[in-house]
Amino acid sequence: MSTSTGYIECAAVRKIYGDGGQGFEALRSVSFTIRDGEFVALLGPSGCGKSTLLMMIGGLEDVTAGSIRVGGAPVDGPRPDTGVMFQDPTLLPWKTALENVLFPIRMMRQDVSAYEPAARELLRMAGLAAAVDKKPRQLSGGMRQRVALCRALVHRPRLLLMDEPFSALDAITRDEMGVALLELWERYKQTAIFVTHSIREAVFLADRVLVMGGRPSSIVADIRIPFARPRAFAVNESAEFNEICAYLREQIKESPAAMA
Numbered sequence: 001m002s003t004s005t006g007y008i009e010c011a012a013v014r015k016i017y018g019d020g021g022q023g024f025e026a027l028r029s030v031s032f033t034i035r036d037g038e039f040v041a042l043l044g045p046s047g048c049g050k051s052t053l054l055m056m057i058g059g060l061e062d063v064t065a066g067s068i069r070v071g072g073a074p075v076d077g078p079r080p081d082t083g084v085m086f087q088d089p090t091l092l093p094w095k096t097a098l099e100n101v102l103f104p105i106r107m108m109r110q111d112v113s114a115y116e117p118a119a120r121e122l123l124r125m126a127g128l129a130a131a132v133d134k135k136p137r138q139l140s141g142g143m144r145q146r147v148a149l150c151r152a153l154v155h156r157p158r159l160l161l162m163d164e165p166f167s168a169l170d171a172i173t174r175d176e177m178g179v180a181l182l183e184l185w186e187r188y189k190q191t192a193i194f195v196t197h198s199i200r201e202a203v204f205l206a207d208r209v210l211v212m213g214g215r216p217s218s219i220v221a222d223i224r225i226p227f228a229r230p231r232a233f234a235v236n237e238s239a240e241f242n243e244i245c246a247y248l249r250e251q252i253k254e255s256p257a258a259m260a
């Protein structure tokens with residue numbers, strides 16, 4: 001079951017790494033709801049638990065207490081309806097861009113040829129039509145991350161989880177990747193969660209920004225981003241954009257994160 005009001009529901013989520021008196025409480029009392037199709041950025045300083053929370057939503061990390069539900073069902077492990085993207089594109093060096101995009105289909109033992117048109121279309125939309133048959137070493141860092149994005153989307157996931165996917169790229173490529181991501185996301189409007197340290201990246205991409213911080217960490221601010229979609233990069237230059245960024249910067253300053 002999924003409703004238009006709560007596709008992802010986190011209720012009083014707590015995470016302790018390690019056990020007993022030696023345990024480190026990374027997250028406490030994390031509660032929020034994400035609508036179906038919403039694009040949410042998780043923003044906060046290093047060590048505030050962004051990756052931990054993302055991994056728990058993806059079923060890749062256990063919850064110590066509280067509950068996480070996706071589409072009405074409790075999360076109890078990785079789900080095939082989820083696409084994941086990390087800072088490192090982790091492409092297979094001996095496979096072409098197209099083969100890399102189709103790799104999850106192969107892993108799920110599905111009919112690869114049935115997905116090939118969709119994979120080619122994704123690569124075309126990501127500006128990689130001419131790179132379909134190239135190997136990762138023949139591609140730039142930004143191109144490799146575009147391939148990773150296509151790979152995360154090829155099986156049409158309902159949920160797209162991204163952990164600082166552009167943070168290793170130079171500033172110009174990073175901005176271009178943000179635009180490319182929104183172009184692809186506009187097409188299917190998956191529910192998306194994007195982890196970042198960058199305030200501007202969060203405000204440009206998201207419908208809503210959740211700021212994490214505190215000791216132990218929790219959600220310290222939940223801000224709706226008012227800019228219309230489709231969103232042009234020029235929105236970055238508006239006074240309102242800068243005001244929202246300044247507000248978020250204050251929220252982060254007031255809630256430094258605990259470190260293990």
Ligand SMILES: Nc1ncnc2c1ncn2[C@@H]1O[C@H](COP(=O)(O)OP(=O)(O)OP(=O)(O)O)[C@@H](O)[C@H]1O
Nearest residue numbers: 017026045046047048049050051052053258259260
């Ligand atoms: N496997 C683990 N065992 C023990 N502590 C951990 C483990 N993974 C993360 N932590 C700790 O939990 C806290 C949250 O880590 P996490 O990586 O989720 O933060 P983050 O906000 O994503 O950080 P960054 O932005 O630097 O990636 C940190 O203090 C980290 O040291």
